Amino acid sequence: MQLADKLMVLADAAKYDASCASSGAPRRSSRGRSGLGATNGTGICHSFTPDGRCISLLKVLLTNFCLYDCQYCINRRSSSVPRARFLPEEVVTLTLDFYRRNLISGLFLSSGIIRSADYTMEQLVQVARLLRETHEFRGYIHLKTIPDADPGLIALAGRYADRLSVNVELPTEAGLGRLAPEKDGRSIRQAMRQIHLGGKEAAAETRAPRFAPAGQSTQMIVGADDASDRIILTSAEQLYRGYGLKRVYYSAFSPIPGSPDSVPLQPPPLLREHRLYQADFLMRGYGFEASELLGETHELALDIDxxxxxxxxxxxxxxxxxxxxxxxxxxxxxxxxxxxxxxxxxxxxxxxxxxxxxxxxxxxxxxxxxxxxxxxxxxxxxxxxxxxxxxxxxxxxxxxxxxx
Ligand code: SF4
Incomplete structure (x- = not known):
């Protein structure tokens, strides 16, 4: 498969991950064809740095092959989507090429799980290591962390990446057990704890190697299971307090053709995702607690903020x-x-x-x-x-x- 074809598949597969906030940014193309500088379809997304700057990132998966069968995910084992896999060197080539053409300021890299959590994490780290050490890349790197990976690999990832993220996906063990039984809530939280402590140590000790200076983020999927807004926001609140997360992203579940019966046929109202973002903003910026925003109810009102x-x-x-x-x-x-x-x-x-x-x-x-x-x-x-x-x-x- 040509590199451009892999890019089409793996950029498309990455668009469901909201943990790097993104929005499509089509640039001009001549007569409908993508020309030099065209960004449509090439996986360029926009993200915000901790100091509020908006930057463009190449957002791709290393591979959309996956051993797991998370029911809400288009890349699950049983899905019939076209598959592709980059070699680490290919992601490096693409990143440098886009960077030199001034199309991006950095890379957001995630992956399906292949062979094992350790093997996948090694491949992700390898991309970041090549960029930083071989090519002295100074751009922004956001790496997805595989929760079950060896802590030594997560420590290495933190050394090369600006931001790490571990996706919670579903806020309850029951939800994970039903829709993503191969995932383990405890491992997810352990990885978050390690990233949190790594960041704290690096900040406290001037001679300590840098560790994910832009912190960590996560994503929760809304509407794939029956978790209420109260459960989602309380869980987000615990993540902010317990692991010092910079951001929790909420992604409204979008049913994909051929989805299993265990997930809803209809997406939740988009307004629900918006209200969760508003409530999250009120918790982070205004000192509100989730319980204050919900009162006696379990769901945020959709008709008023x-x-x-x-x-x-x-x-x-x-x-x-x-x-x-x-x-x-x-x-x-x-x-x-x-x-x-x-x-x-x-x-x-x-x-x-x-x-x-x-x-x-x-x-x-x-x-x-x-x-x-x-x-x-x-x-x-x-x-x-x-x-x-x-x-x-x-x-x-x-x-x-x-x-x-
Ligand atoms: S592990 Fe990730 S990529 Fe694989 S099926 Fe689950 S959510 Fe999708």
Whole structure:
């Protein structure tokens, strides 16, 4: 098989992995043909570095052959997709070629499991080692970690890669047992612990070899099993706290033709994935706990964003006087983000905050009006009936994704 054909198969096979955030970025091509610099179909995705830069990565699998038969995965053993396999040197050649043409800033490399976890991990490490040591490649490398691999190989991976990721896939042992019985939740968490400790040691000891300085991430598949949003978010919360994860990515399950009966025929609503990302953002950036965002329910509301949902359930905490409240509480008001909360706190050191200040800062006025008091504005008391009316008024029509 030609290298370009392998690339077509293995870039397509990698697109289901969300643990490196990606979006297709078709560039111009002449008369429908891919020319120099065209990125469509070649596996280039966009990802964000820890300092917020958006970079392009070559996102491929080393191989989509796999010994495992995870029911939700297009590359499972029993799937009839076309298969291909790169040699490590071929991935190195492609990466360097794309890099020199300025198409990418780095590589995201994952793999199906062939022969054994150790063998597969060795091949992944070999790519990173060749890039770093033989070719002095200074670009970004994100390596997928095979959970059952020898800890020595994971340690080597951390030395060469900027970021490592181990996919949790399903948040419960029961889910894994039913849909991915060859996977073991304990090994996944052990690998995460090793990566977490490796990163901490490297950060604490100036002479220690570098270890995955961009940390680790993971992916959870949403809607392949019956795990509720509560289970998913609580699990994410534990991963952030226990293993210092930088990001948890949520990937709505997409049924593939010929999927087994054990997985749903329909994908979950895309809005569910979006609400999980919003809730995750509120946990990481605003100090919310999963239990606060869910209240008594097991699923996030689809029609309103989780921050507004929390505010409506906690009417006793509102209205918030923006001239007196703690900055932490200001950021929790629907319609005010962390950045505006900071600006408002700075402003009130100089003078009293007024309604026009909120308009000038482009706060989401529709959302925040019922929840704030400022020098020249006070809302009506938010009783139960008013709260329900507000819920209805601020509902987002399906397909429209609300911001806060
Ligand atoms: S181990 Fe990974 S590639 Fe193999 S079937 Fe499971 S999810 Fe797919």
């Amino acid at each position: 989780p921050k507004l949902g929390w505010a409506l359930r906690n009417r006793d905490q509102f209205p918030v006087d923006l001239n007196r409240a703690e900055p932490r509480l200001i950021a929790r008001v629907p319609g005010i983000g962390v950045r505006n909360a900071k600006r408002l706190t700075e402003l009130r050191r100089l003078r009293q905050i007024r309604y026009d200040d909120l308009v000038r800062l482009r706060c989401s006025m529709d959302k925040l009006k019922p929840f704030v008091v400022v020098q020249d504005y006070r809302p009506r008391t938010l009783d139960g009936a008013e709260s329900s009316r507000l819920h209805l008024r601020l509902r987002e029509p399906s397909g429209q994704l609300g911001l806060w």
